[in-house]
Amino acid sequence: MRLYSYWRSSAAYRVRIALALKxxxxxxxxxxxxxxxxxxxxxEYKRLNPGGRVPTLEVGxxxxxxxxxxxxxxxxxxxxxxxxxxxxxxxxxxxxxAQLIVSDIQPLQNISVxxxxxxxxxxxxxxxxxxxxxxxxxxxxxxxxxxxDPATGSFCHGDSPTLADLCLVPQCYASRRFGVDVAAYPxxxxxxxxxxxxxxxxxxxxxxxxxxxxxxx
Amino acid sequence: MRLYSYWRSSAAYRVRIALALKxxxxxxxxxxxxxxxxxxxxxEYKRLNPGGRVPTLEVGxxxxxxxxxxxxxxxxxxxxxxxxxxxxxxxxxxxxxAQLIVSDIQPLQNISVxxxxxxxxxxxxxxxxxxxxxxxxxxxxxxxxxxxDPATGSFCHGDSPTLADLCLVPQCYASRRFGVDVAAYPxxxxxxxxxxxxxxxxxxxxxxxxxxxxxxx
Numbered sequence: 279m280r281l282y283s284y285w286r287s288s289a290a291y292r293v294r295i296a297l298a299l300k301x302x303x304x305x306x307x308x309x310x311x312x313x314x315x316x317x318x319x320x321x322e323y324k325r326l327n328p329g330g331r332v333p334t335l336e337v338g339x340x341x342x343x344x345x346x347x348x349x350x351x352x353x354x355x356x357x358x359x360x361x362x363x364x365x366x367x368x369x370x371x372x373x374x375x376a377q378l379i380v381s382d383i384q385p386l387q388n389i390s391v392x393x394x395x396x397x398x399x400x401x402x403x404x405x406x407x408x409x410x411x412x413x414x415x416x417x418x419x420x421x422x423x424x425x426x427d428p429a430t431g432s433f434c435h436g437d438s439p440t441l442a443d444l445c446l447v448p449q450c451y452a453s454r455r456f457g458v459d460v461a462a463y464p465x466x467x468x469x470x471x472x473x474x475x476x477x478x479x480x481x482x483x484x485x486x487x488x489x490x491x492x493x494x495x
Numbered sequence: 496m497r498l499y500s501y502w503r504s505s506a507a508y509r510v511r512i513a514l515a516l517k518x519x520x521x522x523x524x525x526x527x528x529x530x531x532x533x534x535x536x537x538x539e540y541k542r543l544n545p546g547g548r549v550p551t552l553e554v555g556x557x558x559x560x561x562x563x564x565x566x567x568x569x570x571x572x573x574x575x576x577x578x579x580x581x582x583x584x585x586x587x588x589x590x591x592x593a594q595l596i597v598s599d600i601q602p603l604q605n606i607s608v609x610x611x612x613x614x615x616x617x618x619x620x621x622x623x624x625x626x627x628x629x630x631x632x633x634x635x636x637x638x639x640x641x642x643x644d645p646a647t648g649s650f651c652h653g654d655s656p657t658l659a660d661l662c663l664v665p666q667c668y669a670s671r672r673f674g675v676d677v678a679a680y681p682x683x684x685x686x687x688x689x690x691x692x693x694x695x696x697x698x699x700x701x702x703x704x705x706x707x708x709x710x711x712x
Binding site for chain 1: 611
């Protein structure tokens, strides 16, 4: 398998954690989202990924795109270690929490959006920062409330990581990067801490990637 | 089952189509996204739906939120009529196309975002209209490209509707509403036309809902 990835992309980070938890070796192909005006926009890359975004997972000549589609495919084809519970209501809860992040937070903090606000709307950096804090804060509050549930364990759902945790940990990284205090959400902060105790989450982290630009952080 | 819905919500529309295709009867509870400052923000509703958005599907005392989580739950618990193909690569393609809409278009056209641009950023309506056309146009182009694939049939994937079509038809409705010409995307336009020939898509349409405000269109 070949993963087209960018070290700081939340969506790529989700897939990297899944590959690590399932013990699947892969080749990492960095796609630089800033350099050259964004390498994800090249015609060659867009043949693999019509949205012009990371990640893409190439497998047997097929290019899979959209992180949630890739995660579900990994779950269906590599069921061990499972990242969804067995019961349908539990699966709906895990996917619901994941989508609170994937649909309601990440799209609004995406680099394509902040580029638009800077280049088309001519927003000052403080205006974009307020936008980011607004959407991330609203979304983190929604996740924190969703976690106020007996089904929450030491992870978002029960006592082992699921797709919800795979989305939550990258969101915590992005939240912090954009100035939102994760500690203000104690359930989220506790789960993030427990995830980051696991080596599978740590090898997937942005700073552990071959394309990490540590000086840029 | 009880569906908390709003006639013009893309996300609720997706679930209404799935319920119709699977022949599942349900009670529709309208949640007005504009009136009273948005009924989805009420504390009572947010106990069901932590994100404060529609839809919510209530089933056996459980409240399921996020349209994609609800659709996957329906697929797992009511496998007939199937809305995902049987093969994992096909399932990944269907989910990938669906998420091109769910993650990359809909969040940027959402009423919460256009309200923010109007109320916080003080954008003129033409500025918001340009924003909407930008993101919808980019997203529709990505879907159109994804459909340039031998796996596309009379529907997004093969010759029967899948989750991708359930996301595409509501997006076409929203695209048109926000001034984007669907006919500029001929593969999308053809699939939309074939979907809307099916009564299950038509009963789920915004104008067929009990809370439709036809004069407002």
